Amino acid sequence: VACLTNWGVLVLLGWGAVCRAAPDPTQRDSLIRLETSRQIGGTVTLTPAETKMDARLRWMKRREMSRPAFPPAMHFFKAKPLIEKSPIFALLQKMPKGGALHIHSSTLVSVDWLVSNVTYRPHCYICFTSDRSVRFVFSAGYPWLTWDCSYWYLLETLRAKMGDPAAFDNSLIQNLTMFTEEPDLAYPSQDVAWEKFEKKFVVASGLITHAPVLRDYLYQGLEELRRDNIMYLELRSGLARTYELDGSRHDKLWYLKTFQEATQQFVEDHPDFLGTRIIITVHRSLSVSRVKAAVMEAIQMQSDFPDVVAGFDLVGREDRGRNLWYFKDALLLPANLGLVLPYFFHAGETDEEGTDVDENILDALLLNTTRIGHGYALPHHPLAKELARAGNVAVELCPISNQVLRLVSDLRNHPAAVLMSEGHPLVISSDDPSLFGNAGLSYDFYQAFVGIGGLKANLGTLKELAANSIKYSSLPPHLKEAGLLHWREKWDTFISSNGNQSRTTKGFV
Numbered sequence: 001v002a003c004l005t006n007w008g009v010l011v012l013l014g015w016g017a018v019c020r021a022a023p024d025p026t027q028r029d030s031l032i033r034l035e036t037s038r039q040i041g042g043t044v045t046l047t048p049a050e051t052k053m054d055a056r057l058r059w060m061k062r063r064e065m066s067r068p069a070f071p072p073a074m075h076f077f078k079a080k081p082l083i084e085k086s087p088i089f090a091l092l093q094k095m096p097k098g099g100a101l102h103i104h105s106s107t108l109v110s111v112d113w114l115v116s117n118v119t120y121r122p123h124c125y126i127c128f129t130s131d132r133s134v135r136f137v138f139s140a141g142y143p144w145l146t147w148d149c150s151y152w153y154l155l156e157t158l159r160a161k162m163g164d165p166a167a168f169d170n171s172l173i174q175n176l177t178m179f180t181e182e183p184d185l186a187y188p189s190q191d192v193a194w195e196k197f198e199k200k201f202v203v204a205s206g207l208i209t210h211a212p213v214l215r216d217y218l219y220q221g222l223e224e225l226r227r228d229n230i231m232y233l234e235l236r237s238g239l240a241r242t243y244e245l246d247g248s249r250h251d252k253l254w255y256l257k258t259f260q261e262a263t264q265q266f267v268e269d270h271p272d273f274l275g276t277r278i279i280i281t282v283h284r285s286l287s288v289s290r291v292k293a294a295v296m297e298a299i300q301m302q303s304d305f306p307d308v309v310a311g312f313d314l315v316g317r318e319d320r321g322r323n324l325w326y327f328k329d330a331l332l333l334p335a336n337l338g339l340v341l342p343y344f345f346h347a348g349e350t351d352e353e354g355t356d357v358d359e360n361i362l363d364a365l366l367l368n369t370t371r372i373g374h375g376y377a378l379p380h381h382p383l384a385k386e387l388a389r390a391g392n393v394a395v396e397l398c399p400i401s402n403q404v405l406r407l408v409s410d411l412r413n414h415p416a417a418v419l420m421s422e423g424h425p426l427v428i429s430s431d432d433p434s435l436f437g438n439a440g441l442s443y444d445f446y447q448a449f450v451g452i453g454g455l456k457a458n459l460g461t462l463k464e465l466a467a468n469s470i471k472y473s474s475l476p477p478h479l480k481e482a483g484l485l486h487w488r489e490k491w492d493t494f495i496s497s498n499g500n501q502s503r504t505t506k507g508f509v
């Protein structure tokens with residue numbers, strides 16, 4: 001039986017020990033303090049300047065929580081303009097957030113840039129499909145017709161004929177994102193949301209996989225992250241084959257090298273940026289033998305590009321795809337061959353409790369995953385949760401993604417609230433920012449801090465969450481240490497330059 005001493009320390013005693021059977025009301029304050037100390041950031045000691053900022057954040061959060069329109073309780077597409085007006089959000093934007101560890105390469109860059117930059121390049125063709133979507137391709141001559149494209153327009157010519165090119169560009173943006181003013185009507189269920197989500201991936205592919213665009217695309221993605229005070233990226237990518245104007249194609253190695261060059265250029269231009277790494281992904285619709293081949297290829301790529309390749313993952317909707325255990329022969333290959341390939345599995349992105357898919361959480365851990373993508377189902381698996389905690393396997397929490405894909409509507413009910421209050425290893429990420437409109441990490445930090453964490457999440461929580469993103473990254477120990485030092489400097493600057501505004505300072509009212 002557990003008892004609390006006068007000093008607020010939990011001690012374990014046997015039955016019959018001097019310990020009251022009923023809780024002691026005089027120990028209320030100690031119990032509250034003890035419980036708070038268990039949450040993420042609960043053991044972080046704040047400096048006087050941090051304590052001051054924490055008090056201000058608490059005051060701002062209380063105000064936000066008391067408003068009838070509380071952003072975390074609403075669909076993100078409706079909440080976004082409110083979040084953008086929030087003084088907490090303004091502070092989160094300035095906060096050094098460390099690394100983004102769960103973003104997919106085809107949804108890295110804002111669609112505004114895709115439309116205003118990429119679709120304005122020469123030789124860009126567009127077609128309108130029968131399901132009221134569009135496809136793009138760059139081609140020196142008239143492009144090949146495909147099953148979904150029976151006529152291609154040269155975009156430059158088509159745009160010139162438009163009476164209102166701005167409205168036309170807006171319609172292109174609509175095609176490239178999931179945004180709608182009526183999300184509950186457009187996405188009434190998980191099935192509908194996922195169907196539209198997967199279709200959207202195809203729309204941008206003709207733009208992004210054009211070889212001359214890829215380097216600029218990656219560079220722009222890093223620029224957008226840095227603008228949101230992010231200093232590191234781990235990108236999940238299928239290493240798509242890129243194409244030239246004459247239709248010739250490059251292989252996966254070309255993608256890896258281009259990614260490496262774009263990163264090197266970016267770090268040269270911005271020495272405060274730590275770098276980027278890739279988690280190679282394949283779709284869970286593939287056969288076991290193809291996943292086996294992909295695993296062997298990833299091992300080879302990691303040995304050829306140890307600085308770039310972090311590991312391997314399977315992507316695609318868990319609920320309608322094959323589960324991890326189905327692929328065990330492929331995923332156990334490295335261990336059976338005495339080779340190493342770190343895994344970063346998406347697992348537990350489901351609310352179908354008790355199904356085979358629900359076991360992905362445990363199987364990810366059995367297959368020695370380094371982190372768990374989403375882990376939405378983790379709080380329902382006490383043993384898996386203990387194993388993850390003991391093995392320092394962090395969960396990559398992507399609140400807005402979970403809401404847009406309809407696992408949860410009011411983010412105050414997100415199961416990660418349990419993980420946060422227990423101090424489970426956790427990092428915050430954005431999953432598919434171009435599709436959801438949650439560029440950077442500030443929107444997801446807002447939802448985790450204000451919605452999931454509630455009033456008890458404090459500046460210590462934010463500090464630990466940001467530090468976690470370096471601590472649980474795939475960086476080798478010496479770079480992790482250097483990265484953490486570097487992040488701490490940025491954090492201290494953030495506190496000293498934002499810590500002294502009073503509650504009534506303009507912009508914080």
Ligand SMILES: [Zn+2]
Pocket residue numbers: 102104346373431
């Ligand atoms: Zn994902």
